[in-house]
Amino acid sequence: MITKKAKYALKALLELGADYDTKKPVLISNLAERGRIPKKFLELILLELKNKGILESRKGKGGGYLLAKPPAQVMLGTILRIIDGPLAPLPCLSQTAYRKCDECQDETHCSIRAVMKDLHDYQVNLLDNTSLEGMLEKGCAVAAVGNYAI
């Protein structure tokens, strides 16, 4: 399961992706309301995404958040790694955060690892090739549903 935090992040990013062309910052309160996300919690999430270079922000009146890059260049995998940590089902499979499994002796012959590697490869390939734009194209902007009615 992905965390609620990650889902909140994605919802907010999809909203920002949909608004990208306007080049205008969107208020946290706005994103929180549209996505039904606790505002204070969302603040933390957006701040983290900003510090990781995904978002830009402007303070003061007329401020808010915007995507730092076009939605086609923001990958789902990147976001999930930032918010939920490594994608790998086993530490010994992670490329971004490799760690030997505590009790494992021989990685190359581990049959658990073999199956999980199959899974992981598919997963990484999918998530690192799916952009916010791609998501916005199929299915409408998730977050928008329910606010702008049927």
Add this chain to the structure above:
Amino acid sequence: MITKKAKYALKALLELGADYDTKKPVLISNLAERGRIPKKFLELILLELKNKGILESRKGKGGGYLLAKPPAQVMLGTILRIIDGPLAPLPCLSQTAYRKCDECQDETHCSIRAVMKDLHDYQVNLLDNTSLEGMLEKGCAVAAVGNYAI
């Protein structure tokens, strides 16, 4: 990431799978030692697997645990669901434990759900079609590695 508990369960089951033909029960202590698993923790895990019908046990001298079914009929997906819960990355994708996402209005148009469904389908298909036997065939018995040398 799968939990340590799940990895412990799989290691023990793979050992039991490898020993299946002997029809002789294997001691918890034995499994614990071979897999470098805390014994008391493993007890709980095996008990749970027994209560779910995956294992059989015998008490008293000459007792221990054995697979309740041939290794070819014990699926990885089944084990992971028992130990770690639903496989689905989103509650609204789980077939065994469906739950509407808290803030979601329209599942059918949710673009997060759409990507995750792709992932989930692949995952379920892989894990529900991989048996202990299948795992034992490729890669040697994981757990055995390191105990029976090279």
Add this chain to the structure above:
DNA sequence: TATAAACACTACTAATTCTATAGACTAAAT
């Protein structure tokens, strides 16, 4: 240049899950 609007940052907390450990109990074999 005051002031209001927004984000930035730190700290705290409640609840849950993960990873165990302890100890008493029960059943089977000899």
Add this chain to the structure above:
DNA sequence: ATTTAGTCTATAGAATTAGTAGTGTTTATA
């Protein structure tokens, strides 16, 4: 009887999750 081995319940520390609170800092603009 006694030993062997699984069964079951309770407890506990650490980590993670999902927030909340409150103060600080920056910017626009009246």
